[in-house]
Amino acid sequence: MANILAVDDSASMRQMVSHTLKQNGHSVVDAPDGKAALDKAKQQKFDAVITDVNMPNMDGITLIKELRKLPNYRFTPLLLLTTESAPEKKQEGKAAGATGWLVKPFDPEKLMGAVRKVVR
Amino acid sequence: MSIDMNQFLQTFFEESFEGLDDMENGLLNMTAGEPDVEQLNDIFRAAHSIKGGAGTFGLNSVTDLTHKLETLLDRLREGESEVTTDGINLLLASVDCLRSLLQAERDGTEADPQQAADITTRLAAMVDADDDDGSSDGNAGDDAGSSATADDGSGPGGGWRIGFTPEPHLFMTGNDPLRLLEELSELGEIQVSCDSSSLPALPDLDPEECVLSWTIDLYGDVERQAIEEVFEWVEDDCSLTIEPLEPAGGDTTTAAPETAPEPEAASAGEPAGDDAHQKPAQQSSGGNASTSSSIRVDTGKIDNLIDMVGELVITQSMLNELGENFTMDKLEKLQDGLAQLERNTRELQENVMRIRMVPISFAYSRLPRMVHDLMRQLGKKVDLQLNGEETELDKTVMEKIIDPLVHLVRNAMDHGIEPPEKRAELGKPETGTLEMNAYHKGGYIVIEINDDGGGISRDRLLNKAREAGLMENGSELSDEQVFDFIFHPGLSTHDEATDVSGRGVGMDVVKRNIKALGGNITVNSTPGKGTRFAIHLPLTLSILDGQLFRVGDQVYVVPLISIMESLQMQGGKIKRMAGTSELYEWRDDYIPIIRLRELFNEAGGGDLENELMVVVEEDDRYVGLHVDELLGQQQVVIKSLKSNYRPVTGFAGATILGNGTVALILDIAGLLELAQARDEVLTKGANN
Incomplete structure (x- = not known):
């Protein structure tokens, strides 16, 4: 079971992601924006990070760039949870260092499918 | 295992209404022709969050509208479209429409579908007016685009041979070839061979690089698209070939159906398809949000409570100790202890009560928008000043005071403040001032609404009162008593009530509502100078x-x-x-x-x-x-x-x-x- 950091500025989205992951046996820490997430990621090592793109303070793309700079997160799965299915956005995410992406609307099965791709 | 997402619907509604308020405030602060990118970003983000959640809960009308809204906002923030007054007004109307759609969903009532359709059309028209190349359809067309390549591969029934050669940097993307192979195996039976020929000698090996490649035979009736989806995240980090498995001999076709039973293959491919969009819609279409109300509490207040409980515990243990070996010479100590307990209890009580308190900015928040709309409607210029926004009020009182406040502000705008021309004639500044104050006074909260409009004519009000038979001829009344007539139902329901300097329509209702909260409202006015309403409300209802x-x-x-x-x-x-x-x-x-x-x-x-x-x-x-x-x-x-x-x-x-x-x-x-x-x-x- 993995220790996962879930980042989203929307409380309902955070709750849904956390709930789904916990139901599937993972432990979850959440954060409301990229900045808070980065702080938490520095305090403890997560096995995977799932982040929204559009957030105040620090957006998801910047968060991924910053995380990849940390020695602890060079190989860590970092997933983008995004509403944009446009290919440019995916490319931007990949270029920043994202492992993969998940397109909203949020669906528990899709989330778990994506998580299974990167952690046990 | 299915998870019921409706339990999060309440949170979604709360944050959406907050988001709409933020959007509204942002829009009201926006000036045509001067796009503020920061502000547009914030507005965009709020719309975006609502769209994301609405999709999850299957609120399709909300999703559609926010999608259009987002397109327009995106163009505004990218500077591709200009911020116009019409644009701002349309965006504000969209906010209203979203609010009523969400309210209807929350309350389980029917929203007006025509309104949403109207707004959606107008939004689309505004986007199209600025741009004819149809790029606004980019998002919608995207899914179709990615599946187009898969049209040729509905699966030959015999399976696929997949060549997967990752780039050395694959691990740095966080992807792991092993996981990808595992996922492939969920689609059907696989046979994997690994090519380790590029593996260097151990001393030269860089464990951070991926130097292996794989050939995978996947059996069964699998769609090409399903395979592409497995590799979706890494398609730029590897070279990938997907070819139909060639029949090895004359009639191996019988082997395929055996190795991969069809139902399995079909179900594995399904969740990734469009069906995934339908599921949440079905889940929540029938479900109404529970109407339990919740309150957001500043963490500072909770910390205070914890401190106080801490003190209470200390006092209690002190008294305990005192009680265990009490002698009469310790009486004074006991009395001190009891006094301390009383202090602790009172403080605790006050602080618990404070939890129910919310700042009045909650009630203020809808006023700027209303004033903005009324200015346009009435052709008046008004400067709305909101003071004492931090003043706190019981949540229930707050919810019930909003309507009276709105009524009073509307009245002041409509009948109090004069049109700019008339103000100029009177030597007043063209822009009228509407000032709201909120403050504590004794055990009460006072909310004042001041306008610098025409005021109420004492004589005309007096005449009206006489006509309506509310008072005896010749009896002397104080100003206060005279102005109090405007709250009289006999005057307010009168057809010509608006003649009384316009005030009076529904004022009795305002007064009744405030009375019901245990409060009171008074009015004072100087003709030509303006009118002041003062509402006194108890701090709490409990x-x-x-x-x-x-x-x-x-x-x-x-x-x-x-x-x-x-x-x-x-x-x-x-x-x-x-x-x-x-x-x-x-x-x-x-x-x-x-x-x-x-x-x-x-x-x-x-x-x-x-x-x-x-x-x-x-x-x-x-x-x-x-x-x-x-x-x-x-x-x-x-x-x-x-x-x-x-x-x-x-x-x-x-x-x-x-x-x-x-x-x-x-x-x-x-x-x-x-x-x-x-x-x-x-x-x-x-x-x-």
Whole structure:
């Protein structure tokens, strides 16, 4: 079971992601924006990070760039949870260092499918 | 295992309404022709969050509208479209529309589909007007685009040979080839061969690089798209070939169906398809959000509570210790300890009450938008100033004060502040000022609404009151009494009420609502200079200042605020009317007497002379309550009868007194009803 950091500025989205992951046996820490997430990621090592793109303070793309700079997160799965299915956005995410992406609307099965791709 | 997402719907509604408020504020601060990218980003983000959540919960109308809204906002923030007044107004209208859609979803009612369709069309028209190349459809067309390549590969039935050669940097993307192979194996039976020929000698090996490649044979009727989806995240980090498996011999076609039973393959491919979008829609289409209300509490308040509980615990353990080996010489210490306990308890009580308090900015928040709209509608210029935004008010009071406030502001805009031309004529600045203040005063919150408009004409109001028969000719009234007429239902329902400097429509309702909250409203006006309304509201609904009194052997409480006077009845002033009703001459008027003993079925009638009477007022109706004995005044905590027992006419609730007994709190309006039911002539007008 993995220790996962879930980042989203929307409380309902955070709750849904956390709930789904916990139901599937993972432990979850959440954060409301990229900045808070980065702080938490520095305090403890997560096995995977799932982040929204559009957030105040620090957006998801910047968060991924910053995380990849940390020695602890060079190989860590970092997933983008995004509403944009446009290919440019995916490319931007990949270029920043994202492992993969998940397109909203949020669906528990899709989330778990994506998580299974990167952690046990 | 399916997870019910509807449990998060309440949170979604709350954050969406907050998001809409933020959008509205942002839009109101926006000036045509001067795009503020920061602000547009914030607005965009709010819309974006709503769209994301709405999709999850299957609120399709909300998703559609936010999608269009987002497209327009995106163009604005990218500078591709210009920020125009029309644009801002359309965006504001969209916010309204979203709000009503969400409210309808929350309350389980029907939203007006026409409104949403209208707005959606207008949004689309605005986007199209700026741009004819149709790029706004980019998002919608995307899914179709990615699946187009898969059209040729509905699967030959025999399976696929997949060549997967990752780039050395694959691990750095966080992807792991092993996981990808595992996922492939979920689609059907696989046979994997690994090519380790590029593996260097151990000393030269860089463990961070991926140097292996794989060939995978996947058997079964799998769609090409399903395979592409497995590799979707890494397609730029590897070279990938997907080819139909060539039949090895003459008739191996029979082997395929055997190795991969069809139903499995089909179900594995499904969740990735469009069906995934449908599922949440079905889940939540029938479900209404629970209407349980919640409150957001500043963490500082909770920290305070924890501190106080800490102190309480210390005091308690100190008293405990004192009690264990108490001797009389420690009496002073004990008294100190008890005083400390009382202090702790009171502080704790105050702070718990404070949890229910929310800043008045909550009620203010919808005013700027309204003023903005009214300015356009009425062609007036108004500067809205909101002061004391941090002033806190009980959440229930807050929710109920919004409508009266909106009404008063609307009135001030409509009838108080003059049109710019007229203001210029009068030598006033063209832009009128509408100032709201909120502050604490005693146990009350005061909310003031000041305008620098035309004011109310005392004489005209007086004439109106005379015409309506509200007062005797020639009687002298104070300004306060005269202005108070505008709250009179007799004036407000009058057809020409707007002549009274326009004020009056529904003002009686405003006053009634405020009274129902245990508050009061007063008005003061200087013709030509402006009008000031002041609303006094109790800090909280759950505690009130009460007068205790005894009837029979029971103690009752009456809200102090409704008491006009307590007096000893003089025999000469008691008048008996036909039937059983009794009246008392009080302040040049006759008021009905309610014998509480009788009403509460206590024994003993007797003569009223020299007995005690409490004169109470409710909605401009006065009544004298005959009581046996007046006791002290104290703050009481109201416990609802309705939620603990059942509603009882004549009682607003109950409270627990210091000695542990329960006392009922009188509801004056209900008492009047009760008395009236007993004796139909017990009204103020009975003396006429």
